[in-house]
Structures are given as structure tokens and as C-alpha cells.
Amino acid sequence: MSAESIKVLKPGRTERSRWMQLPRDVVIGHDALAHVPAVCSDLRLGRSALVVTGTHTRDLAGKRIAGDLAESFKVSTFVAETISLDVIREAEKAAQDADFLIGVGGGRVIDTAKIVSYNLDRQFISVPTAASHDGIASARASVPMEQGSSSLAAHPPIGIVADTGIIAMAPHRLTAAGCADIISNYTACLDWELANRLKGELVSDYAIALSRMTAELLMKNARNIKPHAEDSAWIVIKALVSSGVAMSIAGSSRPGSGGEHKFGHALERLAPGKALHGEACGIGTIISMYLHGGNWKEIRDALRFIGAPTTPCDLGIPDDVAVEALMMAKDIRPERFTIIDMGITRESAEHLIRMLYED
Ligand SMILES: [Zn+2]
Numbered sequence: 001m002s003a004e005s006i007k008v009l010k011p012g013r014t015e016r017s018r019w020m021q022l023p024r025d026v027v028i029g030h031d032a033l034a035h036v037p038a039v040c041s042d043l044r045l046g047r048s049a050l051v052v053t054g055t056h057t058r059d060l061a062g063k064r065i066a067g068d069l070a071e072s073f074k075v076s077t078f079v080a081e082t083i084s085l086d087v088i089r090e091a092e093k094a095a096q097d098a099d100f101l102i103g104v105g106g107g108r109v110i111d112t113a114k115i116v117s118y119n120l121d122r123q124f125i126s127v128p129t130a131a132s133h134d135g136i137a138s139a140r141a142s143v144p145m146e147q148g149s150s151s152l153a154a155h156p157p158i159g160i161v162a163d164t165g166i167i168a169m170a171p172h173r174l175t176a177a178g179c180a181d182i183i184s185n186y187t188a189c190l191d192w193e194l195a196n197r198l199k200g201e202l203v204s205d206y207a208i209a210l211s212r213m214t215a216e217l218l219m220k221n222a223r224n225i226k227p228h229a230e231d232s233a234w235i236v237i238k239a240l241v242s243s244g245v246a247m248s249i250a251g252s253s254r255p256g257s258g259g260e261h262k263f264g265h266a267l268e269r270l271a272p273g274k275a276l277h278g279e280a281c282g283i284g285t286i287i288s289m290y291l292h293g294g295n296w297k298e299i300r301d302a303l304r305f306i307g308a309p310t311t312p313c314d315l316g317i318p319d320d321v322a323v324e325a326l327m328m329a330k331d332i333r334p335e336r337f338t339i340i341d342m343g344i345t346r347e348s349a350e351h352l353i354r355m356l357y358e359d
Contacts, residue, residue, distance in 0.1 A: 018204075022248050023126075023137060025159040028237055030230065032163040036065050036102070036127065037072060039159045045123050046099020048074040052091060052113040055081055057105035057129045061166055065104060065127065083108040083143060091116045098122065103157075106130045106174070107277065111141040118154035126157035130170035131178040131236040133277050136160065137244025140253050142277070151333075156248050160241060164233040172227035173276065175236055176308040179225060180282025182239045183299060184260045185215040185246070187288035191258030191338035194292075199337050204250045211246035211255035214239050222302040259291075259329065259338030260284030266325035266332055271317045279315060282308045287326070287352050291339045300356075311356045323349045 025042055027035045040049065049069055053062030058079055069075045078094040080087050095101055095116050101124040103113025110126050114135075117124035128136040135141065139156040167175075189208045195201040218239045225232045246255045253261075264280035275283075282303050289296040300310050309315050312322035326349040330341045344352075 018251050020249050020251065021139065021156055022245060023157050023160050023241075026162075026241060027160070028162045028164065028234065028241070030163070030165050032161050033061055033064060033127070033166070034068070036125070036161050037068050039125060039161055040069065040073065040100070040102075043100075043123070043125075043159055045125075045158070048076070048097060048099045049102055050091075050095045050098035050100075051075060051077045051102045051104060052080055052109055052116070053077065054105040054109045055079055057109060061127065061129055061163070062104045065102060080105075080109050080112045083112050085143070088112060088115055088119075088143070092119060095120055095122065100124060100158075102127060104129065106170075107133055107135055107142070110136055111143065114141045114154045114157070115143065115152060123158040124155075125159040125161060127161045127163075128237070128240075129163075129166050130174040131162075131167050131233060131240055132170075132174040133178055133181045134240045134243040134247070134256055136162075136237075137241040138247045138253065138256070139244075140247070151253070156244060162237045162241070164230045164237065167237055168228050168230040168233040172307060173279075175225070175227070175232065176303075176306045177276040177278030177282070178236050178240055179218060179222075179278070179306045180285070180303055180308040181256075181278035182218045182236070182243055183215055183302060184258075184264075184278075184281045184285045185211040185243060185256050186294070186299070187260045187285050187292060187339075188254065188256050188258035190292045190294070191288070191340075192254045194339055195337040201337065204255070207246045207250035207255040210249065211243060214242040214246065219298075219302050222305045225306045227307070254336075258288065258336070259340030260288040262329040262332040262336065262338060262340050263287065263326055266328040267312075267317065267322060269332075270321050270325050270328070271315070274317050275309070275315045279309050283310060283312070283315075283322075283356065284329075286310060286356060288339055290352065290355060291342075312353065313357075319353050322353045326352060 104127040263284035
């Protein structure tokens with residue numbers, strides 16, 4: 001059985017203590033943007049805000065948020081056109097006089113705000129404009145490095161404001177990728193349990209239960225996920241927040257990131273710009289579920305219903321690149337033990353990729 005200590009003790013009291021840092025205000029709904037000033041006041045974060053947006057999300061939501069906040073706060077803005085170490089440094093300069101940050105946009109913008117707030121020890125509020133991955137509510141941020149992207153530790157947002165009207169307008173490809181990121185919780189949890197049985201790695205039963213339940217709820221609703229429907233945006237964004245909370249309870253990304261993510265990261269590295277994070281991990285989930293002996297066809301069919309890719313071909317990636325990614329996956333975050341680390345040969349990798357095309 002897993003040994004678990006979820007008592008929050010003062011740092012340094014004992015190594016067995018575990019910190020859970022959770023978002024405090026979460027507002028999800030139609031025209032939720034109108035609540036941003038109230039959330040900032042409620043959290044008592046200070047008087048000056050830096051609103052970080054992308055070029056598109058500035059017009060979509062950033063300007064309105066900055067305008068609404070200007071009535072009671074000192075507001076400055078920063079446009080992060082992309083995410084890189086240079087942009088993070090520039091954003092840090094822009095944030096020098098800000099008491100807190102608001103990240104308004106997709107994954108890259110939220111991650112930039114998250115890292116800057118962590119580096120400068122300021123709070124940040126996450127305002128996702130798409131439901132594309134669970135980083136909108138989690139403590140981890142992904143940053144591009146020379147050798148592909150790297151996952152960095154940061155703080156989870158203190159507040160999340162998710163406007164379902166705006167999220168529903170985002171390209172369906174982003175929402176489908178978010179769904180795939182949630183479905184990957186299944187195999188991430190199986191991998192964590194495997195690491196517990198094989199390596200004695202500590203697991204959090206609460207984090208696993210929440211993560212699994214979130215994936216189950218999404219699978220149940222797979223047929224109701226429709227492009228540009230606000231009801232669908234509700235389902236997906238709630239699940240993404242819930243996945244982020246599961247990771248906060250775990251104190252690591254374990255309940256949301258296993259072997260399927262290692263494969264996904266490898267694929268993103270070998271075929272840069274082809275797959276969205278969730279898309280790559282979704283394909284990894286089918287493979288990983290097959291290896292775990294679970295119902296991999298059910299996973300694949302749900303992804304198909306939702307409109308997420310299920311083969312390298314769907315992503316315009318040659319099969320031999322996907323084979324390479326599967327072989328390389330064990331070298332991504334090697335300390336994270338998963339079923340992908342149990343000895344995939346070229347022959348087995350070729351078989352696994354061929355299997356994705358089965359009916
Ligand atoms: Zn993910």
C-alpha cells in the first residue's frame with residue numbers, strides 16, 4: 001500500500017510533509033472576464049497588475065481586462081509573441097513594478113506569466129482563452145530549450161478565470177487537444193502505480209482518484225464535445241482545472257503525465273511544430289494503454305469522436321519518426337519510470353505504431 005502524508009507542516013519539520021498549493025478563486029462561466037477585477041480585489045494581491053497576453057489574445061480579452069482593471073488598479077501590459085528565455089527575461093523587466101501578474105491566452109502566454117511570477121515571487125492569475133492543456137491550472141510550465149521543450153517547476157495560479165464564451169470560440173483543434181491531455185491521466189496514473197509496485201515510488205491515492213475520475217467524466221462526455229459549443233467548453237475547462245488540482249495534490253505532474261507524455265515530448269522534439277502537446281500525448285495514451293493491457297480501443301475511439309488525431313499520419317508525421325520517438329521516450333525525464341521504460345525495441349516500436357492504424 002502507498003504510504004501517504006498529506007499533513008501540511010511547516011517547512012523543515014519533517015521530510016514526510018507534503019505541500020499542496022492550490023488555486024484559491026476559480027471562476028468558470030459565460031462572460032467570466034467581467035469577474036477579473038473582483039477576483040483581483042478578493043485575493044488582495046496589491047494595487048498594480050501586469051497583464052501578459054499574446055498578440056491575438058490582447059484583442060480577444062487582454063484589452064478588456066486591462067480596461068476593466070484600470071478603474072481600481074495600476075495596469076501595465078506585456079505582449080509575449082512567443083515563449084523563449086529572452087521573452088521571459090523581458091517580461092520579468094516589465095513585471096518589476098507589478099504586485100501580481102495576469103496571464104491571458106493559450107499555453108505559451110500562461111506559461112510565461114507562470115514562470116515570471118515564480119521567478120519574481122509574485123502571484124499570478126490564469127485567464128485561459130483556449131482549453132488546450134492542463135497547464136492552465138497546474139504548477140508546471142513548459143519552456144522551449146535548445147533540446148526541445150523542458151518542464152519547469154513553478155507555482156500554480158492563485159486564481160483562474162475561464163470565460164466559456166471565449167474558450168468556445170477557440171479553434172476546435174485546441175479543445176480536442178485539451179481533451180486528449182485529460183484522457184492521458186488514465187495511463188499516467190497506471191504508470192505511477194506501476195512505479196509504486198516496481199520501484200516503491202510513493203503515490204497519492206487522492207491525486208490518483210481525482211485524476212482518474214476527471215478522465216472518466218470526460219470519456220463519458222466524449223460524444224457531447226462539439227466544436228464551438230459553450231457547453232463543451234465548460235466540460236473541458238472544468239476537467240483541465242480538476243487535472244491541475246490533482247497535480248497540485250500530488251505535488252508533481254505524476255497523475256497527469258506518464259509514459260504517454262514522454263512519447264509526446266519525444267514526438268514534439270523530432271517533429272517540431274507538427275503536433276499540439278495534447279495531440280502528441282493522446283497518441284501516446286493509446287500506445288501506453290495497449291502496453292498496460294487496458295482498453296486502448298476505447299481510448300482511441302473517444303479521441304476520434306472528439307476529433308483528436310490518433311495516428312502519426314493524422315498529424316502529417318511519418319511513421320518512422322513516430323517509431324523513433326517511441327524508442328527515444330525512455331530518455332525523456334529518465335527518472336520518471338513508466339511502462340515505456342520497460343524495454344521497447346525497434347521491432348516492438350514498429351508494431352505499436354502499426355497497431356494505431358487498426359480498425
Ligand atoms: Zn499534458
